[in-house]
Amino acid sequence: MPATRKSAPAAARRKSDAAPRPDRQQAILLAAERLLAQRGYHGVTIRQIAEEAGVPLALVAYYYGPKQDLFHAVFAHWGHTIEERLAALDATPQDPADPQTLTRIIEAFVSPVIRMRSSPEGQYYAQLVGRELAYNSEEAERVLHDFFDPLAHRFIDAIHAALPHTTRADVAWGYQFALGALLHHLVDTRVERLSRHLNSASDPAAAERLVRFIVGGLRAALPDEGSDTKTAKKRSPTPPNRRQKP
Template sequence: MASPTAPTMKAPRGSRRRSVIAPGDTAPPNRRQDILTSAEELFAERGYHAVSVRDIAARAGVPLALVGYYFGKKEELLGTIFEHRRGYIDERLQRIAAVDCSPANPNAVEDLVQAWVEPAVLLRATEGGAAFSRLVARLSDQGPETDRVIEPHYDPLARTFIAAMQQALPGCDRNLLVWGYVYALGALLKHISDLRVERLSDGHEVTADPARMPDLIRFLTAGFRALAGGTR
């Protein structure tokens, strides 16, 4: 017999995918948001494959059936987390598009790096941003299920950034810039998620410190310039 608290109604045929949460949907009790937050935290703490739907329901304090009702399968729930955070990706795309990559702008490389880095670093400092940042860092090597979520959200961003950097560094081979993007991504993910800096600095530095963002931007800018052999 079904639990009296578990919903039994089905979404109308042809309705939008159930895992989508409308912006500003916070009507109490906000069980959907509780599930989403719990999943984000657990995926960040343990990794996607080490977390079960039952774990998520227990953390959120909701019936197990409710997770499937609102979000479908675990992979759909992971996808919803990234849909919910989509705004910071769109901001990065818009900022990259706004950079003048012509020879008239001698700071084009640094401007592109800043447009790509800054929203990610600042997101880390927002409510829930730390868990999401750790989640992004964890997902890079966790298999096809996570690749299916990462690819539609982050590959367009990567391609946009690389194309803009080609304009800023016209003498640099595109494949070299692809490697540059991979190197830069590793540095950014470590900046926003790794706790080791606190230990190595004997507690003098803080993970994802926004005050260190200019240093990160300078470091990555120098790296792209070095790959281009000293061109702009």
């Protein structure tokens, strides 16, 4: 009987050691985010992530599996930012007759990301997005397919509805250009030097200006309403009765 009483706490300790530790899981995730953002996917090892998190090496695989799954988990951790952007988009009235509709769509696209970037942890995530998702790696493709492609399709559809005279193919180009402006704003620090230190990198106050830039760019780059008709008129031959005599 005494042996039984002694073994019970030992069994409880073993069970406690095997149970998930949210603090350790979070430490691993944040360490992976920081190192991946700073060094890139192929510049970081699982051992380095474990050392940065201050956990045994085996725990990284225990909680997250191989490195590509940990990479995926970092983006899953930030899924709430995507949800926030889609919720803002859903709250935007889709009225193509309202000239403010496009602006509100782009605000939903930009504003949650700018707020995220202003947080200490968000800085690393923004750097990671800008560094890794621009490359056609297998790991990035999985993240794009699972998280960002569905978001892109929703915003492309919304922009197309706001600009019904365009084609969806044209809007897809416009989305790519808008995304480029947003990502560059998130990760670039050169603006401080170029402005002679009058501007701050990723300044949240610049969000409104970024929205105006993207909206203006979309309206300028995408075909105007009736442009096909104008083009057809330009290309149509001069009627015979209006031709100049030789």
